[in-house]
Amino acid sequence: MASVAVGTKRTFAAIDGESPATTKVWIAEPASIGPQALEERRSPPFSQNSRDLFARAEDQLSRSSSGPPTPTPSPHTADLSRSFDPSASMVLIGIRGTGKSTLAVIASAAFQRRVVDADDSFQETTGHSSAAYRKIYGAVEHNRRQEEVLRSVLSVHDRGYIIVCSTGSMEHSGQALLREYAKTHPVIHVVRDPKSIHQYLKVSEEVKVQSLLAISGSIFRGCSNYEFYNLSESQQNLEVQHLEAQELPQDLLPGQKSLPSMTLKRAERHFLRFITLIMAKGKMPSLEPAYPLSHVSTELRKYTYAIAVPLSKLISETLDIEGLEVGADAFEVVIDDIRRPCRNAQPAWSPSSYQNLTPARADQISRTLSRVRRNTIVPIIFHVSTGTESAHADHRSIYLEHVRHGLRLAPEYATIDLSLDNDTILHILSTKGYTKMIGHFSASRDNAPDWRDPFWIKKYKKARDLGCDLVRLTRPALSMNDNLAIQLFREKVENLTGSRIPLISYNTGHLGRFSLCFNETLTGVTHDPLQCASTKLESFMDSPDPCVTTHEATSALYASFVFDPMKIYVIGASAGYSLSPAMHNAAYKAFGMPHNYQTHQTPSLNSLRTLVNDPYFGGASVSLPFKLEVISLTHSLSRHARAIGAVNTLIPVRHLRPDGSIPDDISLFNERNRAGPVKALYGENTDWIGIRACIRRGLSPANAVKPKTSGVVIGAGGMARAAVYAMLHLGVKNIVIFNRTLANAIKLVVHFTRLVSGSPDPGLLPSAAAVQDTQSKFHILESREDPWPEGLRFPTIIVSCIPTHRLGEKPAPNFTFPTQWIKSPTGGVLVEIAYRTLKTPLLEQFRAAAHQGWICMDGLDLLPEQGFAQFELFTGRRAPRRLMREEVLRCYRDEEGQSDLEVIQTRLDHVDDQEP
Numbered sequence: 001m002a003s004v005a006v007g008t009k010r011t012f013a014a015i016d017g018e019s020p021a022t023t024k025v026w027i028a029e030p031a032s033i034g035p036q037a038l039e040e041r042r043s044p045p046f047s048q049n050s051r052d053l054f055a056r057a058e059d060q061l062s063r064s065s066s067g068p069p070t071p072t073p074s075p076h077t078a079d080l081s082r083s084f085d086p087s088a089s090m091v092l093i094g095i096r097g098t099g100k101s102t103l104a105v106i107a108s109a110a111f112q113r114r115v116v117d118a119d120d121s122f123q124e125t126t127g128h129s130s131a132a133y134r135k136i137y138g139a140v141e142h143n144r145r146q147e148e149v150l151r152s153v154l155s156v157h158d159r160g161y162i163i164v165c166s167t168g169s170m171e172h173s174g175q176a177l178l179r180e181y182a183k184t185h186p187v188i189h190v191v192r193d194p195k196s197i198h199q200y201l202k203v204s205e206e207v208k209v210q211s212l213l214a215i216s217g218s219i220f221r222g223c224s225n226y227e228f229y230n231l232s233e234s235q236q237n238l239e240v241q242h243l244e245a246q247e248l249p250q251d252l253l254p255g256q257k258s259l260p261s262m263t264l265k266r267a268e269r270h271f272l273r274f275i276t277l278i279m280a281k282g283k284m285p286s287l288e289p290a291y292p293l294s295h296v297s298t299e300l301r302k303y304t305y306a307i308a309v310p311l312s313k314l315i316s317e318t319l320d321i322e323g324l325e326v327g328a329d330a331f332e333v334v335i336d337d338i339r340r341p342c343r344n345a346q347p348a349w350s351p352s353s354y355q356n357l358t359p360a361r362a363d364q365i366s367r368t369l370s371r372v373r374r375n376t377i378v379p380i381i382f383h384v385s386t387g388t389e390s391a392h393a394d395h396r397s398i399y400l401e402h403v404r405h406g407l408r409l410a411p412e413y414a415t416i417d418l419s420l421d422n423d424t425i426l427h428i429l430s431t432k433g434y435t436k437m438i439g440h441f442s443a444s445r446d447n448a449p450d451w452r453d454p455f456w457i458k459k460y461k462k463a464r465d466l467g468c469d470l471v472r473l474t475r476p477a478l479s480m481n482d483n484l485a486i487q488l489f490r491e492k493v494e495n496l497t498g499s500r501i502p503l504i505s506y507n508t509g510h511l512g513r514f515s516l517c518f519n520e521t522l523t524g525v526t527h528d529p530l531q532c533a534s535t536k537l538e539s540f541m542d543s544p545d546p547c548v549t550t551h552e553a554t555s556a557l558y559a560s561f562v563f564d565p566m567k568i569y570v571i572g573a574s575a576g577y578s579l580s581p582a583m584h585n586a587a588y589k590a591f592g593m594p595h596n597y598q599t600h601q602t603p604s605l606n607s608l609r610t611l612v613n614d615p616y617f618g619g620a621s622v623s624l625p626f627k628l629e630v631i632s633l634t635h636s637l638s639r640h641a642r643a644i645g646a647v648n649t650l651i652p653v654r655h656l657r658p659d660g661s662i663p664d665d666i667s668l669f670n671e672r673n674r675a676g677p678v679k680a681l682y683g684e685n686t687d688w689i690g691i692r693a694c695i696r697r698g699l700s701p702a703n704a705v706k707p708k709t710s711g712v713v714i715g716a717g718g719m720a721r722a723a724v725y726a727m728l729h730l731g732v733k734n735i736v737i738f739n740r741t742l743a744n745a746i747k748l749v750v751h752f753t754r755l756v757s758g759s760p761d762p763g764l765l766p767s768a769a770a771v772q773d774t775q776s777k778f779h780i781l782e783s784r785e786d787p788w789p790e791g792l793r794f795p796t797i798i799v800s801c802i803p804t805h806r807l808g809e810k811p812a813p814n815f816t817f818p819t820q821w822i823k824s825p826t827g828g829v830l831v832e833i834a835y836r837t838l839k840t841p842l843l844e845q846f847r848a849a850a851h852q853g854w855i856c857m858d859g860l861d862l863l864p865e866q867g868f869a870q871f872e873l874f875t876g877r878r879a880p881r882r883l884m885r886e887e888v889l890r891c892y893r894d895e896e897g898q899s900d901l902e903v904i905q906t907r908l909d910h911v912d913d914q915e916p
């Protein structure tokens with residue numbers, strides 16, 4: 001014990017095996033690892049496992065203090081390329097209690113990969129647990145055996161596995177093995193907050209967990225190339241989900257463990273999103289969102305905004321992240337505090353004036369980015385602000401440490417300072433993985449050449465030629481003329497010969513606001529309208545930060561006639577009850593768009609022409625009974641609408657291609673919000689997107705879609721077709737149709753059988769191909785009395801698409817699901833699409849089955865989900881999801897004009913707990 005380096009400082013290099021000469025980042029050993037703390041570790045109440053863990057950490061610590069733990073001269077994992085074969089196994093490492101095994105099981109269910117636990121393998125191979133083996137054979141033999149087992153686990157399971165490694169495998173040689181593995185595989189360090197780990201390990205004091213995290217953090221970081229901060233849901237969230245899905249998996253692969261219930265739904269979405277960011281695009285389409293804009297690179301759209309929020313404000317965890325996201329197309333986490341606030345006597349470059357990347361600080365950044373990702377849908381930009389001191393070597397190395405750490409978190413975008421030398425930039429770019437790099441240069445008042453100066457074109461070319469994906473150039477406006485000069489600069493860039501990368505350029509400070517409003521790509525906007533106004537006059541004029549909110553920037557585009565106010569409609573025979581106007585109008589208002597979404601109740605489609613002939617026609621939602629009939633009035637259909645054979649969204653097209661065809665998606669999005677004669681109508685279907693989202697939201701990880709999953713669609717109309725299509729997209733292989741009129745059920749099955757067997761468009765049903773080679777099969781149930789088809793698993797997905805209310809003379813169907821078909825041992829999700837009444841017999845039936853793991857989604861869940869996609873199609877911007885969900889709930893009235901206040905209030909109270 002005497003060799004424990006209490007309170008001493010060691011370099012990163014001494015801990016992670018990096019060359020000691022280059023990195024000057026210091027780690028203070030936590031005082032809590034003092035003799036007294038160590039003494040406590042030997043006594044109860046620790047469990048055997050946690051005692052072992054601490055003992056090993058203690059060992060690690062003592063060895064580390066006398067030299068680098070791993071002498072292997074392999075490169076630092078941050079310097080590796082992060083490009084892997086798509087089938088490469090992924091490794092999860094981290095201390096016990098971080099949730100690695102649960103995350104592995106979640107990923108295993110989603111990707112159909114098996115889980116291998118290195119600790120289990122050790123026990124199987126040696127017949128002893130790691131701790132017991134160590135006790136019997138001593139540390140040296142234990143380490144040798146650990147290495148042997150880990151080496152074998154890694155090589156035998158090289159492709160298609162998820163490998164979990166705990167501290168047992170993390171002795172010196174284990175670290176070297178993982179570092180080597182990280183050259184060709186994702187090795188993900190899982191981190192979690194000390195409180196949750198503390199609860200899990202049942203150790204006496206949380207502070208000890210903090211110490212352990214501090215010690216282990218640099219070791220794990222040294223041999224992993226990615227990092228996932230596993231946020232714990234608050235207790236409140238857990239209760240709210242009131243989802244008691246039993247953990248009885250139906251068809252686990254060998255090596256899969258039992259699957260967690262709905263309480264982990266947000267963690268599931270979060271982790272799977274992270275995984276899709278480190279994998280090649282399009283590898284798991286069933287996990288990627290189906291919203292139209294999620295497939296369009298943000299930098300290709302015009303007039304997009306990045307809400308810039310400083311880390312120093314985010315860490316207080318009081319900001320409403322989802323609220324900040326409203327109107328934004330990207331969320332920029334600005335590491336604004338690598339330079340501590342200056343004390344007068346301190347030289348600008350003194351080491352103490354910088355925030356080193358200690359393990360605690362790295363945890364803090366990881367946690368913050370994780371919170372943003374869990375609560376938003378827009379891409380994240382990771383930006384380390386350099387201030388004006390990037391020339392100093394100390395500052396530069398701390399800056400680079402932060403950038404490297406950012407890339408471990410797989411942000412969609414990250415910035416790199418263009419004042420760095422070419423080699424350094426090239427080196428960082430070579431480690432970017434799938435992160436898009438923004439070459440960034442922000443001039444200060446003292447070094448700001450005029451926009452006409454060749455300096456700026458050189459900077460643009462430097463970023464482009466080095467391989468950045470975008471470039472961002474800003475300087476403080478000294479006069480309003482700078483806003484005209486920047487326009488000339490943008491034109492110069494437009495006319496450059498050679499390849500082009502998207503340009504973000506604007507003037508900062510109070511006078512720069514004009515140029516900010518007319519920058520077309522990822523304009524930096526502030527979350528705090530008072531930010532500029534409240535600061536001292538000096539910085540008010542000079543602030544390098546954005547001085548305009550999303551709302552102000554958007555409003556400016558309409559006030560200056562770049563955009564026009566549009567008229568958008570919901571068209572239907574009983575459109576009067578629609579909540580779409582309230583939902584869409586609330587979103588336009590929040591964005592600063594002067595559009596007006598109106599109800600158009602009509603017995604026929606004849607009046608549609610009048611609406612479309614108005615140059616301000618901005619599109620329409622199509623309601624019953626026109627979803628099929630409207631097809632004849634469109635010029636062209638999206639591939640989805642064509643495959644479904646129904647349209648619920650009309651988009652005006654004002655510019656056709658020279659051959660008269662509809663332009664591509666980007667061009668369509670970029671002509672939104674502009675008035676003019678309508679040349680064609682483009683038909684889209686967003687119902688399937690909404691149904692798909694509801695299924696995904698309601699499906700517990702235990703019921704993740706697998707080859708044997710069955711789904712039931714009740715009905716055979718346009719909505720039923722959208723439901724079948726949604727299931728096909730999720731990879732459901734067994735789809736059962738139940739409809740009163742058999743002939744219509746047969747028609748639907750013939751339609752989709754043809755689609756899946758001879759799809760002329762191979763990209764149409766991507767997950768069907770990705771999950772399994774087998775084709776989906778359709779079955780028809782003719783009567784309520786039918787037994788469930790032999791050989792099929794009981795359904796875990798049920799979508800009811802029949803009306804729930806009286807239609808003219810026809811009474812409400814009052815449908816309930818035959819009980820002999822509800823036998824899934826893990827429950828499942830029921831989606832009932834109508835929203836006129838929420839107390840249907842079917843919903844009541846499944847609400848009563850909540851204890852069996854059934855989750856109900858109704859029309860008030862579906863309407864916003866399909867509406868988000870429509871908002872994107874009408875405006876070209878990401879929808880403000882929470883706001884639209886809330887508006888729908890607030891405005892809901894049943895057929896008697898009543899709102900069920902209690903139920904609605906409970907749902908409103910918990911909107912925050914839903915996946916964003």
Ligand SMILES: O=C1C[C@@](O)(C(=O)O)C[C@@H](O)[C@@H]1O
Pocket residue numbers: 570572577578579580581621622623624648687866
């Ligand atoms: O079916 C519906 C419902 C809806 O018509 C409404 O506002 O209620 C809106 C449509 O987009 C959607 O397809």
